[in-house]
Amino acid sequence: MNIKLFNTMSRKVETFKPIKQGEVSIYTCGPTVYHFAHIGNLRTYVSQDIMKRMFLANGYKVLHIMNITDVGHLTSDADDGEDKMEKGSLREGKSVWDIASFYTNQFLMDVKDLNILPPTKYTPATSYIKEQIELVQQLESLGFTYEIKDDGIYYDTSKFKDYGKLGGQSLDELKGGARVAFSSGKRNITDFALWKFSPKNQKRQMEWDSPWGVGFPGWHIECSAMCLKEIGDRLDIHSGGVDHIKIHHTNEIAQVEPVINHNWVNYWVHMEFLNDLSGKMSKSKGDFLTLSLLKDKGYSPIVYRYFLLLASYRTQLNFSFELLDGAKKSYENIIKKVADIIMNANDAFDDDVYLSWKNRILEAVSDDLNTPLAIVILQELLKSNVNFSIKFKLIEFFDDVLGLQFIENANALLNIEVPENIKNLAELRWQAKLDKDYQKADLLKKEIIDAGFNVEDKKDSYEIKKL
Numbered sequence: 070m071n072i073k074l075f076n077t078m079s080r081k082v083e084t085f086k087p088i089k090q091g092e093v094s095i096y097t098c099g100p101t102v103y104h105f106a107h108i109g110n111l112r113t114y115v116s117q118d119i120m121k122r123m124f125l126a127n128g129y130k131v132l133h134i135m136n137i138t139d140v141g142h143l144t145s146d147a148d149d150g151e152d153k154m155e156k157g158s159l160r161e162g163k164s165v166w167d168i169a170s171f172y173t174n175q176f177l178m179d180v181k182d183l184n185i186l187p188p189t190k191y192t193p194a195t196s197y198i199k200e201q202i203e204l205v206q207q208l209e210s211l212g213f214t215y216e217i218k219d220d221g222i223y224y225d226t227s228k229f230k231d232y233g234k235l236g237g238q239s240l241d242e243l244k245g246g247a248r249v250a251f252s253s254g255k256r257n258i259t260d261f262a263l264w265k266f267s268p269k270n271q272k273r274q275m276e277w278d279s280p281w282g283v284g285f286p287g288w289h290i291e292c293s294a295m296c297l298k299e300i301g302d303r304l305d306i307h308s309g310g311v312d313h314i315k316i317h318h319t320n321e322i323a324q325v326e327p328v329i330n331h332n333w334v335n336y337w338v339h340m341e342f343l344n345d346l347s348g349k350m351s352k353s354k355g356d357f358l359t360l361s362l363l364k365d366k367g368y369s370p371i372v373y374r375y376f377l378l379l380a381s382y383r384t385q386l387n388f389s390f391e392l393l394d395g396a397k398k399s400y401e402n403i404i405k406k407v408a409d410i411i412m413n414a415n416d417a418f419d420d421d422v423y424l425s426w427k428n429r430i431l432e433a434v435s436d437d438l439n440t441p442l443a444i445v446i447l448q449e450l451l452k453s454n455v456n457f458s459i460k461f462k463l464i465e466f467f468d469d470v471l472g473l474q475f476i477e478n479a480n481a482l483l484n485i486e487v488p489e490n491i492k493n494l495a496e497l498r499w500q501a502k503l504d505k506d507y508q509k510a511d512l513l514k515k516e517i518i519d520a521g522f523n524v525e526d527k528k529d530s531y532e533i534k535k536l
């Protein structure tokens with residue numbers, strides 16, 4: 070199948086050509102583990118998961134590396150401000166190492182809940198300090214670095230003639246576009262830290278020895294060093310959210326290409342944002358939505374995944390609970406129809422019919438991950454007079470490429486047995502509501518949700534549902 074992806078570097082949808090026949094290497098920028106991932110971050114990982122599933126469905130062998138940023142980098146892109154990990158440590162009264170391990174585990178749970186296929190390997194930045202130092206040394210020996218006293222080792226962006234090519238800006242444009250005066254001895258506004266010194270007279274929780282003194286790596290160097298180590302100096306796809314185009318990925322190219330002396334990445338694939346009512350969802354705004362919050366409100370993570378796939382990964386998507394409710398209804402309708410298919414899938418199979426539908430589905434996702442079209446094809450299939458056995462096989466294929474667990478949830482619907490204790494909790498909750506003890510009712514509802522069920526109130530009764 071012809072695979073097409075939008076390449077940020079060329080700003081065009083291109084036909085994918087792998088470096089090695091039948092194989093694809095993918096590096097995706099992972100989470101910074103100082104807080105929960107918000108549902109916007111998770112949109113990016115779901116979009117990347119669709120890309121990976123699309124390659125698998127096309128028969129590719131996938132090598133996928135994802136970093137875990139467990140070293141604190143600084144809250145501003147200008148290499149100053151607070152360290153995110155230390156900030157998390159202060160906020161919660163735990164060590165930075167405990168913060169990193171707690172939020173890494175939370176992230177892994179989100180990944181599982183959203184049915185995202187785990188990468189071939191997660192690479193925590195703290196396990197690759199040696200490689201990061203060695204890359205900075207190589208840049209130093211090539212004359213790309215300079216030191217700012219009591220601050221750190223910086224990359225001189227004026228030395229790299231292609232600087233800014235990914236974001237489509239030349240260094241002069243970048244300089245002209247800078248709004249704030251820059252301080253602290255940087256030679257160019259776009260220069261960035263490769264190694265930061267620990268403050269004098271203060272021991273940081275995370276710091277390492279280096280040829281330049283005790284300190285910690287800059288943010289951008291980690292992905293470059295880990296990618297070179299785990300994949301090598303030629304990479305099919307490097308991916309992240311669109312916010313990474315102008316700074317993080319631009320700086321990554323600047324760190325790698327002078328060292329390897331040739332083009333590094335063939336396709337740069339960037340995922341668009343999820344917005345809330347006030348604009349781009351971000352952790353620094355304080356108030357943000359997490360997957361556990363959606364679960365507490367009675368939405369299963371797979372419904373959120375379905376909501377995301379209704380839009381193309383290249384368009385911004387607005388989040389609202391009304392839209393999520395719409396997605397939930399539609400997903401539940403699909404599950405009911407799939408349950409019906411499971412019950413009746415015993416008629417004769419026809420390969421030709423099966424393959425023609427399968428190709429349409431594969432063609433949709435291979436065309437720059439067109440998941441909205443794949444879902445239109447699914448609705449068409451459900452309405453069609455294709456027989457149940459073929460429909461069943463095609464739904465299995467949909468599960469492979471979209472990861473929406475249609476068969477699993479339809480089976481759960483068919484086997485639904487509400488355990489006695491859940492029935493009791495639901496009854497107690499209903500009583501609490503009638504007694505207007507809403508606090509108790511909410512606590513009971515949470516208990517029911519934690520056990521994998523939910524209660525939905527009707528006019529004079531309630532219904533127990535499996536999440």
Ligand code: AMP
Pocket residue numbers: 098099100101102108109110111112113309310311312313340341342343344349350351
């Ligand atoms: P972070 O943990 O902040 O490094 O972000 C993890 C990933 O989420 C990165 O690839 C970001 O580009 C991406 N990201 C950040 N904010 C959003 C958002 N509102 N919507 C979608 N992706 C985002």
Ligand code: ZN
Pocket residue numbers: 097098099292309317
């Ligand atoms: Zn990265």
